[in-house]
Amino acid sequence: MLAALRVELSKFYRHRATYAGFLLLAAMAGLVVYGAAQDARGHERRAKAEIQASLGGDFIVAGKIMSAAFVPRAILAAKLPVFVFVASLVAMAAGGAIASEYSNGTLRTLLSRPVRRTYVVLAKWLVNAGHAVSLILFLGGVGTALGYIFLGGGDLVWLDFAGGGGFQIVPELEALRELTYAYLLQGLSMIAVASIALCISCAVGRSATAAGITVAFLLLSGMLGVLPFESLEKVHPYLLTTHMSTFEHVLDSAPEWGEIRRAVFWVGGYAAAGLLGAIAILNRREIQC
Amino acid sequence: MSDTIEPVIRTRGLTKRFGRRTAVDGLDLEVGRGRIFGFLGPNGAGKSTTIRMLLGLLRPHGGEAYVLGARIPAERLRVAGRVGALAEAPAFYEYLSGRRNLELLARLSGGCDPRRIDEVLELVGLRERQHDRVGAYSHGMKQRLGLAQALLPKPELIILDEPATGLDPQGLVEVRGLMAHLRDAEGLTIFLSSHLLHEVELICTDVAVVAQGRVIRTGRVDDLLSRSTAQADVQVDDLPRAIQVAEALPYVSAVQTQDGWLRVSLTGEMIADLNRDLVGAGLRVAALSPARSSLEEIYLTLMAENRDAGGAAR
Numbered sequence: 001m002l003a004a005l006r007v008e009l010s011k012f013y014r015h016r017a018t019y020a021g022f023l024l025l026a027a028m029a030g031l032v033v034y035g036a037a038q039d040a041r042g043h044e045r046r047a048k049a050e051i052q053a054s055l056g057g058d059f060i061v062a063g064k065i066m067s068a069a070f071v072p073r074a075i076l077a078a079k080l081p082v083f084v085f086v087a088s089l090v091a092m093a094a095g096g097a098i099a100s101e102y103s104n105g106t107l108r109t110l111l112s113r114p115v116r117r118t119y120v121v122l123a124k125w126l127v128n129a130g131h132a133v134s135l136i137l138f139l140g141g142v143g144t145a146l147g148y149i150f151l152g153g154g155d156l157v158w159l160d161f162a163g164g165g166g167f168q169i170v171p172e173l174e175a176l177r178e179l180t181y182a183y184l185l186q187g188l189s190m191i192a193v194a195s196i197a198l199c200i201s202c203a204v205g206r207s208a209t210a211a212g213i214t215v216a217f218l219l220l221s222g223m224l225g226v227l228p229f230e231s232l233e234k235v236h237p238y239l240l241t242t243h244m245s246t247f248e249h250v251l252d253s254a255p256e257w258g259e260i261r262r263a264v265f266w267v268g269g270y271a272a273a274g275l276l277g278a279i280a281i282l283n284r285r286e287i288q289c
Numbered sequence: 290m291s292d293t294i295e296p297v298i299r300t301r302g303l304t305k306r307f308g309r310r311t312a313v314d315g316l317d318l319e320v321g322r323g324r325i326f327g328f329l330g331p332n333g334a335g336k337s338t339t340i341r342m343l344l345g346l347l348r349p350h351g352g353e354a355y356v357l358g359a360r361i362p363a364e365r366l367r368v369a370g371r372v373g374a375l376a377e378a379p380a381f382y383e384y385l386s387g388r389r390n391l392e393l394l395a396r397l398s399g400g401c402d403p404r405r406i407d408e409v410l411e412l413v414g415l416r417e418r419q420h421d422r423v424g425a426y427s428h429g430m431k432q433r434l435g436l437a438q439a440l441l442p443k444p445e446l447i448i449l450d451e452p453a454t455g456l457d458p459q460g461l462v463e464v465r466g467l468m469a470h471l472r473d474a475e476g477l478t479i480f481l482s483s484h485l486l487h488e489v490e491l492i493c494t495d496v497a498v499v500a501q502g503r504v505i506r507t508g509r510v511d512d513l514l515s516r517s518t519a520q521a522d523v524q525v526d527d528l529p530r531a532i533q534v535a536e537a538l539p540y541v542s543a544v545q546t547q548d549g550w551l552r553v554s555l556t557g558e559m560i561a562d563l564n565r566d567l568v569g570a571g572l573r574v575a576a577l578s579p580a581r582s583s584l585e586e587i588y589l590t591l592m593a594e595n596r597d598a599g600g601a602a603r
Contacts, residue, residue, distance in 0.1 A: 007393045015384055105380025112344050113397040114369035287346035
């Protein structure tokens with residue numbers, strides 16, 4: 001098993017394409033920081049006015065609104081960077097794990113060696129799970145680092161008037177700790193995405209197909225979660241995207257930990273089901289290519 | 290080298306279907322230790338499918354297969370470290386160097402001494418290019434690397450699917466020499482499929498000819514060649530008359546002309562009789578030499594017979 005893992009790690013991190021995802025995410029975090037830095041003054045003015053209005057105009061709001069912690073918080077709130085960008089990168093990497101080896105014939109070479117198919121899947125899963133977590137942590141980390149460089153430190157001031165959440169002022173260190181939890185939990189989400197992609201990868205012959213089906217599954221799940229039909233509401237508690245969204249609530253002023261634990265259970269269940277499915281499928285697969 | 294003592298590969302009634310098509314149909318094979326066994330057949334005869342079943346990549350629908358005494362696929366892992374394989378076109382991680390590919394595959398086989406990697410690279414003539422990316426290799430070089438990875442674990446048996454594909458004439462000679470060396474010096478058993486019948490005739494000690502998933506002839510190459518139709522090439526003064534005379538002889542099965550020579554196929558060892566009867570008919574025999582069918586001719590005859598038998602059955 002360790003030999004298979006070392007081989008997978010070596011293959012994965014010697015592939016240039018592995019680093020393309022990190023570069024993309026760094027560019028995205030850079031764009032968020034650039035936008036925040038450009039709009040900092042206007043945003044602060046609007047934010048102070050909104051806070052003052054919400055307090056009935058009896059307070060003077062002073063101080064720094066936009067700080068480093070704002071960047072990873074904004075990235076999570078936007079959903080798109082994590083749910084689409086990171087999830088797609090994870091789906092592409094894990095989707096190619098078996099399918100691309102199948103189509104180019106290296107799986108045949110690999111499985112002719114004295115190695116259990118289960119170990120091959122486990123090794124690929126560990127590498128892709130690690131990659132998924134590292135991508136999401138990298139996104140948050142680079143966002144925070146760039147935030148410190150261009151926006152400076154300070155407490156996190158977060159406004160959610162549109163969503164009815166009012167405003168929140170979180171001390172800098174506490175904000176960073178909560179953000180770390182939130183990113184780690186989204187890391188679990190990405191492990192689930194990687195597991196699903198790996199499972200599909202074991203069943204199809206092309207990596208693009210595996211990645212495409214995984215992304216389609218996520219989009220369908222997300223769509224089912226927002227369609228305003230009573231009949232579809234029954235499935236909401238079982239959707240992966242429902243629980244992925246729940247993880248953001250760890251940043252609430254009073255997080256509902258029970259709900260978050262339930263989400264961890266479901267997302268973990270998706271990850272485990274994907275992994276077990278991948279093992280079952282590869283062990284039965286005929287290597288014809 | 291000892292002859293067949295215990296079969297290294299044994300299949301009984303091995304069967305594999307893809308949907309309605311039966312790719313391998315009750316295949317019986319026996320490959321003795323230390324032999325170089327050629328597995329011949331036209332495209333779609335089931336050669337690659339059989340090899341994949343022997344490697345545990347495909348599961349048979351019927352029958353049984355044993356490799357080095359282990360039942361395949363159930364006990365494959367027990368013997369996989371003693372089997373080297375090159376299944377069809379060699380496939381490697383193109384972004385890694387040839388040497389790095391071998392290192393990774395060696396690790397999966399429980400690791401190996403770097404000197405062994407040097408050794409196999411030297412054997413296949415890739416030492417100079419070992420640090421180049423495989424993506425930059427020619428097909429022939431990839432084929433050599435495929436042979437190197439098959440030899441890496443110091444196997445007792447190597448299974449090669451079309452190992453000569455893509456090799457230039459020099460490469461063919463080298464691979465032929467390498468196989469003979471491996472068999473003689475290291476006592477390896479080699480099971481290979483090939484389309485290059487001349488190469489098989491030169492390399493292999495045994496062959497099995499398959500068609501439509503079944504073995505239609507198997508045996509030692511020497512036996513097959515010696516049991517093939519005896520032929521004689523004859524040079525005479527009057528070719529048309531010689532044809533007439535030869536065709537009338539009871540032990541002659543066919544008469545052909547080629548470059549002013551007469552090729553006479555005989556039903557037995559009747560060359561002396563042929564000479565006597567031609568001379569007896571008043572012909573001047575200037576030259577008479579015995580000729581043997583090549584493996585290629587035997588193969589083509591077998592294929593034609595198989596087609597005829599199939600046609601008759603239909």
